[in-house]
Amino acid sequence: MSAQNARVALVTGASSGIGEATVERLLAQGFIVYAGARRIERMSGIEQRGAHTLSLDVTDDASMTDAVAQILQERNRIDVLVNNAGYGSYGSVEEVPLEEARRQFEVNVFGLARLTQLVLPAMRERRSGRIINVSSIGGRIYEPLGAWYHATKFAVEGLSDSLRLEVAPFGIDVTIIQPGPIRTEWNTIARDSMVTVSGKGPYADIARRMRSTYEKIDGGRSAGTPEQVAEAIVRAATARTPKTREAVPASAKTVVGARRLLSDRAMDRLMKRVLAGD
Numbered sequence: 434m435s436a437q438n439a440r441v442a443l444v445t446g447a448s449s450g451i452g453e454a455t456v457e458r459l460l461a462q463g464f465i466v467y468a469g470a471r472r473i474e475r476m477s478g479i480e481q482r483g484a485h486t487l488s489l490d491v492t493d494d495a496s497m498t499d500a501v502a503q504i505l506q507e508r509n510r511i512d513v514l515v516n517n518a519g520y521g522s523y524g525s526v527e528e529v530p531l532e533e534a535r536r537q538f539e540v541n542v543f544g545l546a547r548l549t550q551l552v553l554p555a556m557r558e559r560r561s562g563r564i565i566n567v568s569s570i571g572g573r574i575y576e577p578l579g580a581w582y583h584a585t586k587f588a589v590e591g592l593s594d595s596l597r598l599e600v601a602p603f604g605i606d607v608t609i610i611q612p613g614p615i616r617t618e619w620n621t622i623a624r625d626s627m628v629t630v631s632g633k634g635p636y637a638d639i640a641r642r643m644r645s646t647y648e649k650i651d652g653g654r655s656a657g658t659p660e661q662v663a664e665a666i667v668r669a670a671t672a673r674t675p676k677t678r679e680a681v682p683a684s685a686k687t688v689v690g691a692r693r694l695l696s697d698r699a700m701d702r703l704m705k706r707v708l709a710g711d
């Protein structure tokens with residue numbers, strides 16, 4: 434495919450983990466890829482491999498507006514938007530400051546929504562496009578000390594499903610990717626925030642058990658890799674009829690399937706057993 438006809442993708446949160454792996458795989462598929470992140474200095478590797486790097490902060494409207502404007506000026510199209518930027522803020526509902534809870538929503542939900550708003554006019558004009566929102570199995574299940582993070586992912590799931598119906602008449606597809614445990618720095622950051630917020634108060638015992646349990650999960654065979662998630666994203670970007678949602682890896686599919694079958698009380702008991710190490 435010539436550069437003039439190559440599909441153009443914008444990937445957020447591209448400085449590490451899932452975002453970085455996604456950029457690499459889209460490049461291998463012949464996409465022109467714009468990689469956005471706050472830590473632009475960490476994207477020198479993917480820039481050398483052909484990505485166009487952008488300083489992009491999904492909590493800064495001007496940053497997002499400028500990024501989209503630059504891509505449209507240079508390429509006159511955006512075919513795929515991968516909303517991957519996000520983080521996990523953990524701690525008890527009682528102890529997490531509302532300022533931090535609002536920031537969690539700004540990054541995980543409102544940043545995603547605003548960037549989607551910015552790319553949609555060009556996609557509608559071309560009557561084609563793919564919006565791929567990286568959610569989580571956390572948008573289907575729940576766990577103690579993760580309320581604010583799970584609230585954002587439940588919101589992403591609902592937003593994405595409604596958006597899919599809105600934009601379908603314009604030839605635009607929306608796919609939700611639901612990673613389970615993935616071996617990235619996300620896990621360390623999330624667990625550290627949990628211990629910082631709730632490691633010494635009335636929820637300290639829960640925080641200790643959660644950290645111990647999830648360290649075992651993250652280092653075990655059920656944990657996936659960023660490359661596995663990236664492969665699912667590429668499938669969503671290139672399939673003639675993409676799935677509406679895909680959980681990755683196989684262990685994530687198992688968890689999501691179990692949630693569909695279990696009642697709330699049964700799910701509560703299962704989570705308690707997991708945290709107890711049974």
